[in-house]
Amino acid sequence: MTKADWIAVDWGTSNLRAWVCDSNDNVIATPGGDKGMGSLDPSGFEPALLELVAPYLPDTGTVPVIICGMAGARQGWAEASYAPCPCPPPGLAQAATAPAIDPRLQVSILPGVMQASPADVMRGEETQIGGFLAAEPDFDGILCLPGTHTKWTHISAGEIVSFRTCMTGELFALLSNHSVLRFGMAGEGWDAESFRKAVSDAISSPQNLSAWLFGLRAEALLNDTGAAVTRARLSGLLLGLELAGTKPYWLGREVVVIGAPKLTELYAMALTELAVTSRQLAGADLSLAGIRAARNKQEI
């Protein structure tokens, strides 16, 4: 079996994914799993990593392992301090070293990026941004990275100039699974027209959000609204609220939406309602591209 020359890892709160690369920088395996940072204490990271990559480690010599994401948080494997923006996506020179017992592992964790005012933080997205910039170094515009905590970032001259995080994804999950609205969400389906209407409602009158949320429950009780409508309207209300609050980012700019295709599609639909043209990119491979870029970056 081909052995690893180096390994890239995207280690998030809920999952991790590794790319095992050979000496020609070809990916020879992409093991992954659910041992995210949220379920581990500091001593649990090395065993979780070995479980995935041990078969690819050579018998002797050291293998660089370069990690991005929540593994670098204060409660992670080793804290990688945030780089303050404006800044380019951090390179390997700024990485923290994580302790490893296995002598073959040489583990570095890339920093996240912080913004002092308004206070904001990212961990992992800066590496996807680095991957994007590796392919489009002269990009000047807005990157939107939807997820549990969606990031809107202004990119110019190879730097993250400023950014803003919205809790949209987490709010959707909480309300769908844990609130009184969960009773109306059993069942499949998606009503595109309800989504569009809700985006437009929330953009025009974001102050009504709290009442509209309970309105979903009342509609289900009084008018037997189905799950497809309730789910699409909940999603649209939350995304509309986000878009109302991030107008300084998208207004009159080029927006590239980076993430899982189902999610970027939703954002593109909502942006179309605002007459904003957007481009969609799959996020999964950008983490590897970003870790590669961080590894190759010359120290400044």
Next chain:
Amino acid sequence: MTKADWIAVDWGTSNLRAWVCDSNDNVIATPGGDKGMGSLDPSGFEPALLELVAPYLPDTGTVPVIICGMAGARQGWAEASYAPCPCPPPGLAQAATAPAIDPRLQVSILPGVMQASPADVMRGEETQIGGFLAAEPDFDGILCLPGTHTKWTHISAGEIVSFRTCMTGELFALLSNHSVLRFGMAGEGWDAESFRKAVSDAISSPQNLSAWLFGLRAEALLNDTGAAVTRARLSGLLLGLELAGTKPYWLGREVVVIGAPKLTELYAMALTELAVTSRQLAGADLSLAGIRAARNKQEI
């Protein structure tokens, strides 16, 4: 032991509370417990009631039991259909009869109130409103009943004219206990100035809510903000959003806030920020007063 002549019950989602009354209409006991509607199937209601009131039942004869609240929901003991507003708080003539095996129990459940457009529902609050109106029949103004699902109601000529429900309390509970913000909420305390500032922020710019929520997490990470500030700001942001959305209710009106004293105090503080004068009333006894009023009401 004095026996019951009739029994009033406020049966909510999480709790129930009974008032056992003698033939002079004096309250002789107020048993209560946590067997709320949410934890019972239809066959569980009668045993849960008997557990509380059996000692007060006479050996023979029937005792009227009048219930308000979620016990009348579709998944409750027996469905009591909503009365459509505008309407006065419903009386006993509109109550549903619930099946009881014990021949001494004659169980009636008061209806909730619905609004067709915008779709909205209440169960239990209409009875507290009835209790309020029993004492102040000529009230013309706004009643605000804060809770998990806060109700804003316009009252005129003894009727519930219209109402609006906000999910503020449920959003606060979800975000405090289940979101990423929970990490910043361990520890006691309350920072009144942060609460006031947050109310004012959310009223001026409700569209920023989603970003401000994540900002609480970022502030905690970057600036070690304590739980007292985080909790007060979260509460203020959500209450400010609610007030921004319910402006048609409170603007230029008299507002009476009915509920648990800690909660009505918060609402009064927030309303003061808007130069709205409010009066606070404890909600607990209004349910009994409302059930009494429903019992005594002449059929129309």
